[in-house]
Amino acid sequence: MFICEDVSFDIDGQKLFSNINFNLKPQKDLLITGPSGIGKTTLLSILCGIQKPTTGKITYNSIDLYNLPENKIDEFRGKNLGVVFQNFNLINTFTVKQNLEIAISAIDRKKSILFFKLLDRVGLANKSHIKVANLSIGEKQRLAVARAFVGDPKWVFCDEPTSSLDDKNANIIANLIKEESLRCKASLVLITHDSRIQSLIKFSQILKLGDEL
Amino acid sequence: MIVGITIITVSILVNQVTKETFSKNNPGLDAVVGAKGSPLQLILSSIHHIDIPTGNISYQNARKIIKHPAIKSATPISLGDNFQNFRIVGTNKSFLKLYKANLISGTTWSQPMQAVIGYNVSKITKLKINKFFVGSHGLIDTGDVHAEQPYKVVGVLKKTGTILDNLILTSLDSVWNLHSVTNKDKLEITSLLLKYKNKTSSFSFPRLINKGTNMQAASPSFEISKLLKLTGNAHRIVDYLSVLIIILSFLGILFTLLNNINERKYDLAVLRTLGFSRWKLFSIILSEGMIISILGSTIGLIFGYIVYESMYYFSIVGRSLELGQLNFLNDLFLIWIIVNIIAFITCLVPCIKVYKQNIRSTLLNS
Incomplete structure (x- = not known):
């Protein structure tokens, strides 16, 4: 069970959002929507242990995330969470393969057959030796998705995974995320203001930021 | 980093090895008596065989020093020639005792123009027992040789890790014969390597030589420590x-x-x-x-x-x-x-x- 309890966040004394609450059961999906600037990306950072909330609690299977020492939060994120960032956060000087390898080494797991299958599924098997800087936006997005699933995460977070893509590529990415979540038996938390996403993925829960108060 | 460590390593190695070499080359000598001049030069030329000698002293005068009651042992040496830059030292057999030298092969000299060579000399020049060689004038090879009177190698010394390994030893007579000195009153040597019976002589004896003769007595330990300080x-x-x-x-x-x-x-x-x-x-x-x-x-x-x-x-x-x-x-x-x-x-x-x-x-x- 993944619980977000009374989470609030202030910037310079100004409330960005407050009292965010939800429970997410295993293998269920949550869509978080809301207009631009409402704090969706900040909320994602809070949910995956990158940004401490001003108040509130994030619990993964009874583990209070922000009660863990800083080092343990990093390790927890690496081993249990997969994150697709809005700007991908790939290492541009590394190749496609190296970006996946570094993600695997972060969690001290050995490279498995899955690694190659994953590259194949995201359509980057023939581009594994190409540097990320030379990939198209769509390819970077697919690589970011592949990297999020490389450690078989229990919870997956995606921040605006389709907003910069055309309909065709948005469809590919949405399907990929859904399929990989099912394969990993992971819960999916997707944050977007892209209205197309609801027609591409069926979510068990929807949270509209701005309406929560 | 590499440059800095390289320089400091060379400095340490040169410093240490110089110190140890100076220490090993001196087989406990208390003084060296030779011609007046730089005492350091006398020590460097007579014990370490680096510098040129300050000159020669009369063998007759040297014999008086040998018989002096303060002297435990005295070894005369006579320099002047070399073979392929290895110095030829005219001396007597007490020189071998001084360095506790042993032979790998052969014997010591028994007559003039016989030579015992150090370990490195044998290795580098490939000289062996019964081989002949001719010495060159001076302490470095100038090509001006004593072709008419070759030396015969009669012994090769074991490695000692001292300057002895780089020396060619022969009798004093060989050196005198080679330089055609026949008048016994005019025989000369380069220096005398001395050990005192009693260490208290290290104050009185040099004063006696330096003031009362045309020779000088220099202390190896004093001169070398001065040099190392510099x-x-x-x-x-x-x-x-x-x-x-x-x-x-x-x-x-x-x-x-x-x-x-x-x-x-x-x-x-x-x-x-x-x-x-x-x-x-x-x-x-x-x-x-x-x-x-x-x-x-x-x-x-x-x-x-x-x-x-x-x-x-x-x-x-x-x-x-x-x-x-x-x-x-x-x-x-x-x-x-x-x-x-x-x-x-x-x-x-x-x-x-x-x-x-x-x-x-x-x-x-x-």
Whole structure:
């Protein structure tokens, strides 16, 4: 069970959002929507242990995330969470393969057959030796998705995974995320203001930021 | 880093080996009596066979000194010729006792123009028992040879690790015969190597010689310590210079790492999001710095040793030095440890910067 309890966040004394609450059961999906600037990306950072909330609690299977020492939060994120960032956060000087390898080494797991299958599924098997800087936006997005699933995460977070893509590529990415979540038996938390996403993925829960108060 | 460690390594090696060579070459001699001139020159030429002698002294006068009640042992030596830059020393058999020399093969000389050669002489010149060779005038090979009177090798000495390995020994008569000195009253030698019966003579005896004769008595330990003090200052300047270079290399490591971290702060933040903990990144950056430092200091030590070895093999003076002593290893190891400890402390600065990095703001700003 993944619980977000009374989470609030202030910037310079100004409330960005407050009292965010939800429970997410295993293998269920949550869509978080809301207009631009409402704090969706900040909320994602809070949910995956990158940004401490001003108040509130994030619990993964009874583990209070922000009660863990800083080092343990990093390790927890690496081993249990997969994150697709809005700007991908790939290492541009590394190749496609190296970006996946570094993600695997972060969690001290050995490279498995899955690694190659994953590259194949995201359509980057023939581009594994190409540097990320030379990939198209769509390819970077697919690589970011592949990297999020490389450690078989229990919870997956995606921040605006389709907003910069055309309909065709948005469809590919949405399907990929859904399929990989099912394969990993992971819960999916997707944050977007892209209205197309609801027609591409069926979510068990929807949270509209701005309406929560 | 490599340059600094190389210079300091060469400096230590030269310093240590010079000290040890000077110490090993002196078989407990208390004084050297020779012609007036520089006492240091007398010591260097008579014991260490580096410099040219100050001149000759009368053998008749020398014999009076030999019989002096304060003298326990006196060994006359007569220099003047060489074979392929190895000095030919006219002496008597007490010279061999002085260095506790033993023969690998052959015997000692029993008549003029017979020679016993040191270990290195035999190795480098390929001279063997019963082979003949001709000496050249002077102490370095000028090609002006005594072709009419060749020496015959009758013995080869075991390695001693002292200057003896680089000498060719013969009787005093050989040297006198070769230089056609027949008048017994006009016989000359270069110097007398002395041991006192009693160490208290080290004050009175030199005064007696220096004031009462046209000869001088010089103390090996006093002259060599004076020389080492002089060369020690030069070594210190070289050491300060190398320390400065090493400090600059620490700053180099520091700024390289800080610059690297600045350029890679986005990548490091990404690694944090993937699960690399602060400590893991801290240790990666520390390892990078320490690899540079350890490699640099180790290569510096190796280069230093290579430079030193080259100096040894390519210099004529080097023939008077003996390698093989390993005492300097402790000093070099200590320097290696100190350099790497300082490098470790230097590397902590960028590591702490990485440890304190705020990944969210770094990712947002990138």
